[in-house]
Amino acid sequence: MNANATAPLSHDMSILSLITGASVLVQVVMLILLLASLFSWYYIFLKYFALRRASALADEFEKQFWSGADLNDLHQRAMNSRTDAGSMERIFESGFREFMKLRKQPGMDVRAVTDGTRRAMRATYQREMDELEAHLSFLASVGSVSPYVGLFGTVWGIMNSFRGLSNVAQATLAAVAPGIAEALVATAMGLFAAIPAVLAYNRYAGDVNRLAIRYDSFMEEFSNIMQRQAH
Amino acid sequence: MNSDKTKARALALAMHAVFILLIVFGVSWQRKPPTPVQADLWSNLPPLPQTRAVAPPPPAPEPTPAPPKPAPRVTPPPPPKVERAAPKPDIALKKVEKEKKAEPKPPPKPEPRKIEDDKVARQQKEAQARAQREARERDTQRELAEKEAKAAADKVAAEKAAAERAARAAEASENQKYINGIHAKVWARVAVPPDLQGSPEAVFVVSLLPGGELQSVVMRKSSGNPAYDAAIERAIRQAQPFNVPTGDQFHRSFRSFPMAFRPR
Structure with a gap:
C-alpha cells in the first residue's frame, strides 16, 4: 500500500555529496x-628537512673535528658562519669561547675551567634541542586528538540521523544509511590526519634522540680535550 | 630555513590536493543495486522465449513455397489434358461434319457444279472448326490453370488459418500458464484473514510493465471483506516482478488483465 513511500534505491554516494550533505x-x-591535517603535513615536511640538514651538518663537523684540524681555526670558521652553522658546531663554538675566556682569567684551577666550559656547552645544547624538538608536540597532539575529534563528528551525525529516523513510520536501512555514511566521513578524516602525524612523530622523536646522543657524546669528548689542554 | 618553510607548505598542499583528487575521481562511489534474482517454479514449462520466437516463422515459409508449386504443376498437366480434351472435340466435330455432310449431301446431288463450292465451303468450315477448337483448347487450358491456382491459394489460406488458429490456441494456453504462475506467486503471499467466511471472489485489474513490474493494481470487484481485499492487494505488490512473456504476446495479453482471487 505504501509502495510509493519507499525510499529511492540508490543515493548519490560520492564523497563530495557526503560532505556537503x-x-x-x-x-x-x-x-x-x-586544517589539522594540512598543518601536520606542513610540519612533517618542515621537520624532515630540518632534521636531515642537522644530521648532515653534524656529520660534516665531526669529520672536520676529528681530522685533526686546529681548534682555533675551527673556532674561527664557526664564528664566521654563525647563521648556517650546525648545532654541533655551535656547541663547540660556545664551549671553546668559554674555555678561552676562563683560561685568560688568573687563578682558575683546571676543574673550574672544565666545569665552566661544560656548562656553557650544556646551555647551547639545550637551546639547540629546543629548536629541534619544536612542533613535534603539535604532531603528537594531532596524532592523539584528531581521531577523537572525528569520532565526535561521527557520533553527532549518527545521533542526528537516528533522530530523523524517529519521524519515519517504516524504518529502513536506506533511510539511515546516508546520514551514517556522512557522519563516518568525519572519522575517516580524523584518521587520515592522525596516522601520518603519529608515524612522523615517532620517527622524528627517534631522530632527535639520536642527534641528542651524538651531541652529548661530542660534549663529553670535547670536555676531555679541554681538560687536557688546561693542564 | 625560509626556503624550507615554503617548500614544506607547497608539499603539504600538493599532497592534500592529490589525495582529494584521488578520492573524488579515482574511486567509484556510485554503486548499482544488484538486480534481484527470482526463481519461479512451474509444474510444466511454457515454451522458452527462443522457441516461441521461432514458432511463428514455420507458417511463413509454407506460403512461400506454395506459389511455386502450382507453376510446375500447371505446366506439365495441361498437355495431357489438352490431348485428352482435343480428341473429344475432334470426334464431335467429325460427327457434326458427318451429319452436316450427310445432310447437305442430298441437295448438292442435283447440281454437280456445287460440289466444288461445297468443297470450298467444307474447307472454310474446317478452318473455322480448327480455330474454334484452338480457342476452346486455350479456354480449357486457362480454366484449368485458374482452377489449379485457386485450389493452391485456398489450400495456403486454409493452412494459414489453421496455423493461426493453432498459434492462437497455443498462445492462449501459454497465457493461461503465465497467469497461473502469477496467480500462484500472488496467492503464496496472501494472508487470508482468519475471520473470512465462505469463499468470496475479489477481482483485481493488474497492469504490468514489460519485464513484469507492476504498474498499477485496481480493485474491480470487492470480496466484501476489506481486510481480505487489502491482503490481496498487498500480496500483488509484494509478488512483483512477475514472470511474463516478451514482445507482442505481452502487449496483447498482459498489459492489463483482470485476476480473480477466491479462497478455496
Missing part, C-alpha cells in the same frame, strides 16, 4: 580536521 557541526569538525 552533512550537518553544520559535522562540517565544522571536518574543516578543523582538514
Whole structure:
C-alpha cells in the first residue's frame, strides 16, 4: 500500500555529496580536521628537512673535528658562519669561547675551567634541542586528538540521523544509511590526519634522540680535550 | 630555513590536493543495486522465449513455397489434358461434319457444279472448326490453370488459418500458464484473514510493465471483506516482478488483465 513511500534505491554516494550533505557541526569538525591535517603535513615536511640538514651538518663537523684540524681555526670558521652553522658546531663554538675566556682569567684551577666550559656547552645544547624538538608536540597532539575529534563528528551525525529516523513510520536501512555514511566521513578524516602525524612523530622523536646522543657524546669528548689542554 | 618553510607548505598542499583528487575521481562511489534474482517454479514449462520466437516463422515459409508449386504443376498437366480434351472435340466435330455432310449431301446431288463450292465451303468450315477448337483448347487450358491456382491459394489460406488458429490456441494456453504462475506467486503471499467466511471472489485489474513490474493494481470487484481485499492487494505488490512473456504476446495479453482471487 505504501509502495510509493519507499525510499529511492540508490543515493548519490560520492564523497563530495557526503560532505556537503552533512550537518553544520559535522562540517565544522571536518574543516578543523582538514586544517589539522594540512598543518601536520606542513610540519612533517618542515621537520624532515630540518632534521636531515642537522644530521648532515653534524656529520660534516665531526669529520672536520676529528681530522685533526686546529681548534682555533675551527673556532674561527664557526664564528664566521654563525647563521648556517650546525648545532654541533655551535656547541663547540660556545664551549671553546668559554674555555678561552676562563683560561685568560688568573687563578682558575683546571676543574673550574672544565666545569665552566661544560656548562656553557650544556646551555647551547639545550637551546639547540629546543629548536629541534619544536612542533613535534603539535604532531603528537594531532596524532592523539584528531581521531577523537572525528569520532565526535561521527557520533553527532549518527545521533542526528537516528533522530530523523524517529519521524519515519517504516524504518529502513536506506533511510539511515546516508546520514551514517556522512557522519563516518568525519572519522575517516580524523584518521587520515592522525596516522601520518603519529608515524612522523615517532620517527622524528627517534631522530632527535639520536642527534641528542651524538651531541652529548661530542660534549663529553670535547670536555676531555679541554681538560687536557688546561693542564 | 625560509626556503624550507615554503617548500614544506607547497608539499603539504600538493599532497592534500592529490589525495582529494584521488578520492573524488579515482574511486567509484556510485554503486548499482544488484538486480534481484527470482526463481519461479512451474509444474510444466511454457515454451522458452527462443522457441516461441521461432514458432511463428514455420507458417511463413509454407506460403512461400506454395506459389511455386502450382507453376510446375500447371505446366506439365495441361498437355495431357489438352490431348485428352482435343480428341473429344475432334470426334464431335467429325460427327457434326458427318451429319452436316450427310445432310447437305442430298441437295448438292442435283447440281454437280456445287460440289466444288461445297468443297470450298467444307474447307472454310474446317478452318473455322480448327480455330474454334484452338480457342476452346486455350479456354480449357486457362480454366484449368485458374482452377489449379485457386485450389493452391485456398489450400495456403486454409493452412494459414489453421496455423493461426493453432498459434492462437497455443498462445492462449501459454497465457493461461503465465497467469497461473502469477496467480500462484500472488496467492503464496496472501494472508487470508482468519475471520473470512465462505469463499468470496475479489477481482483485481493488474497492469504490468514489460519485464513484469507492476504498474498499477485496481480493485474491480470487492470480496466484501476489506481486510481480505487489502491482503490481496498487498500480496500483488509484494509478488512483483512477475514472470511474463516478451514482445507482442505481452502487449496483447498482459498489459492489463483482470485476476480473480477466491479462497478455496
